[in-house]
Amino acid sequence: MGGVLLFAFAFSANLTFAAPQNAEYVSNTPTVYPPGGTVAQAVAFPDDGKFIQMGPGSEIILKFPGDYEAYPDGTSAADLRVDTFDIPYPAYAEVFVSLDGSAFISVGSFPDTANIDLDLTGAVKYVKIVQNGTIDQAYPLLGFDLDAVVALNAGSDGDGDGILDDDDNCPEIANSDQADFNKNDIGDACEMTGDGDGDGILNGADFCPKGTSDDSENDFSEAWGVHRWHYKEGMFIQQPNKKEKGTKEPRELSYTYGCSCKQILDYLKEEGLGEFGGHYKFGCSTSILDDFHNNLADGNPDGEYFIETVKVPGTNDLGIESAFNTVDGTKYNFEASGTYKFANWAPYGIADAKFNYRDAAHNSGTAGWVNGANWASPYANYLQVMANGGAIDWAEDYNSAHIYTAPFTGDGNTIHFNILDDAYGDNSGSIPVKIYADL
Numbered sequence: 421m422g423g424v425l426l427f428a429f430a431f432s433a434n435l436t437f438a439a440p441q442n443a444e445y446v447s448n449t450p451t452v453y454p455p456g457g458t459v460a461q462a463v464a465f466p467d468d469g470k471f472i473q474m475g476p477g478s479e480i481i482l483k484f485p486g487d488y489e490a491y492p493d494g495t496s497a498a499d500l501r502v503d504t505f506d507i508p509y510p511a512y513a514e515v516f517v518s519l520d521g522s523a524f525i526s527v528g529s530f531p532d533t534a535n536i537d538l539d540l541t542g543a544v545k546y547v548k549i550v551q552n553g554t555i556d557q558a559y560p561l562l563g564f565d566l567d568a569v570v571a572l573n574a575g576s577d578g579d580g581d582g583i584l585d586d587d588d589n590c591p592e593i594a595n596s597d598q599a600d601f602n603k604n605d606i607g608d609a610c611e612m613t614g615d616g617d618g619d620g621i622l623n624g625a626d627f628c629p630k631g632t633s634d635d636s637e638n639d640f641s642e643a644w645g646v647h648r649w650h651y652k653e654g655m656f657i658q659q660p661n662k663k664e665k666g667t668k669e670p671r672e673l674s675y676t677y678g679c680s681c682k683q684i685l686d687y688l689k690e691e692g693l694g695e696f697g698g699h700y701k702f703g704c705s706t707s708i709l710d711d712f713h714n715n716l717a718d719g720n721p722d723g724e725y726f727i728e729t730v731k732v733p734g735t736n737d738l739g740i741e742s743a744f745n746t747v748d749g750t751k752y753n754f755e756a757s758g759t760y761k762f763a764n765w766a767p768y769g770i771a772d773a774k775f776n777y778r779d780a781a782h783n784s785g786t787a788g789w790v791n792g793a794n795w796a797s798p799y800a801n802y803l804q805v806m807a808n809g810g811a812i813d814w815a816e817d818y819n820s821a822h823i824y825t826a827p828f829t830g831d832g833n834t835i836h837f838n839i840l841d842d843a844y845g846d847n848s849g850s851i852p853v854k855i856y857a858d859l
Contacts, residue, residue: 441490441574442466443482445546446521453776466503466568474504474513474564478620479550482569483521487578487585490544490571494821498546499533504565505532510562516548517541524548539820543582544571550853601625601677601719608719619678620654626678627716629688644835651680656709668706676709677716687721714857724753724856731850732805732837734771739838742855746830751858754812757803757823760849762841772822773805773851774814789818802840805851809836825859 427794445459452462452472462470463482472480484490485557490500504513512531516524519542527536529552538544547569575584581594589609599608601624609625623629648657649671656671676684681704686697688708699708718726730740746752756773763769768787775789783790791809792804801811807828814824828835838852 424458441484441488441571443484443569443571446481446483446546448478448480463566463568466501466570468567471505471565471567472568474511474549475552476511476551479548480566481521481546483546484571484574484858487576488571488574489519489577490538491573491575491584492537492539492542493573494820496537496539499538499571499573500534500536500547501568501570501572502530502534502536502547502549503570504530504534504549504564505567507538512552513566514550514565515550516550517544518546518548519543519548538573543575543577571829599719601627601716603721604629617678619673621674621678625674626682627721628677628679648699648705649681649709650703656681658706659703671709675713677713679712681708684708688712691721718856724858727752727855727857728799729852729854730835730837731738731852732756732839733850734762734839734841735847735850736837736845737840737844739836741838745834746832748830748832750830752827752828752830753856753858754807754828755823755854755856756814756825756851757821757854759822759848760839760847760851762803762847764846769846771803773812773824773853774816775818776803791818799842802842805837805839805853807835807837809838 436743442464445463452459452470455469456744459472462472463472463480471787474480484741492499500517502513502515512529513534514526514529515534515536516526517536517538518524524546525541527541529532549566549569551564577583577588578585578591578664579588579594581588581596583596583598585591588607589598589605590610593607593609594791595607595609600606601608608624611622614623615626617626617629619626642818646659648666649658651657651673654673656673656675658670659666673680679687680700683698684704685708689696695783696708699705714725715721715723716725728743730742732740759770759772761769762771763782765779765782767784768777771792774793775791777789780787792801794800795802804811804814806812812826812828814826816824835855839851841847
């Protein structure tokens with residue numbers, strides 16, 4: 421039985437699927453039954469009495485029509501079905517899948533109808549079926565009948581960015597990151613022109629795109645506070661003290677991504693981060709402006725800001741240092757993603773930041789994903805991403821997207837990341853780790 425080649429694949433939890441779609445004939449000419457039909461008719465629908473006969477060594481390529489592709493649904497349920505039946509003895513059908521029609525990946529060899537989970541491969545446009553009789557040594561020359569290839573979770577992706585049109589915030593322009601800076605459900609790729617509120621900040625970069633209030637002293641309930649900031653006449657201005665000391669240079673509206681002081685306070689209050697009574701009275705403090713700027717620096721108002729990405733090598737134990745020194749006592753967050761290879765056990769022998777994929781021979785008789793933290797000493801935490809010589813408490817359970825997060829407290833030094841293995845000769849690849857500061 422063939423295995424599955426694994427890839428890191430991030431899926432959306434709210435994908436909207438169309439009705440199942442049947443694949444269409446592309447190339448090769450196996451025998452059609454009943455006689456007189458066409459290959460396209462034979463594989464159009466399952467259980468319609470029409471099928472094609474796959475003899476020894478024969479193959480056929482099919483694709484899903486229009487913009488439709490077979491998509492993973494984020495569960496272990498089948499996403500692709502290949503309907504076959506035997507004539508009269510079992511011969512194996514090896515199934516290959518591809519998104520572009522050139523690079524095909526084997527997802528296994530099957531003696532009968534195959535139900536295939538695509539969460540480990542990603543979306544599929546093309547399917548190739550090969551009669552692999554050599555696997556069944558008892559009947560190496562017999563074939564099988566192919567009835568249909570069906571995308572159980574079919575979706576249309578007009579711009580080819582991997583996001584179904586019904587879930588794509590910019591379906592006309594490819595934007596696989598689905599970036600939506602101002603959270604208005606329209607992707608930045610579709611908003612990078614135009615300035616709806618006329619404040620000089622383009623819509624896609626404007627976190628407050630529905631107008632910028634022109635703050636003045638009258639907008640606040642008390643006199644403008646010393647060293648407090650107001651947005652006035654197109655700039656952020658800071659009020660000096662009586663001796664004109666401490667005044668900082670005016671700041672442009674782009675520093676706060678198109679938001680005035682009051683808009684910033686309204687947003688923070690709506691997020692439940694405080695009442696900000698003093699700021700509503702006297703204006704925004706420097707820390708309010710700076711924290712708001714840093715929070716949005718990565719385009720995501722999530723209370724943290726991106727600092728850097730390090731790529732932790734899986735090929736040696738030297739590892740890599742962060743380019744910055746942490747601040748002692750400051751909270752940081754790690755986000756690791758992807759996989760690297762640690763052994764030539766294809767399709768096994770790959771690992772992510774927390775788990776490694778092992779065959780039965782190397783895992784006490786059971787194949788699957790193993791948490792490196794569960795290994796006994798001296799191999800505890802082997803193959804995992806570590807920080808400063810210690811284990812990282814990655815929060816999530818195994819997931820097919822291979823994304824894991826963990827908190828970290830700064831000590832005033834750089835952060836050293838590495839991966840431990842007892843043999844690096846057959847290793848390749850790295851694990852990227854994003855580092856965020858927690859506001």
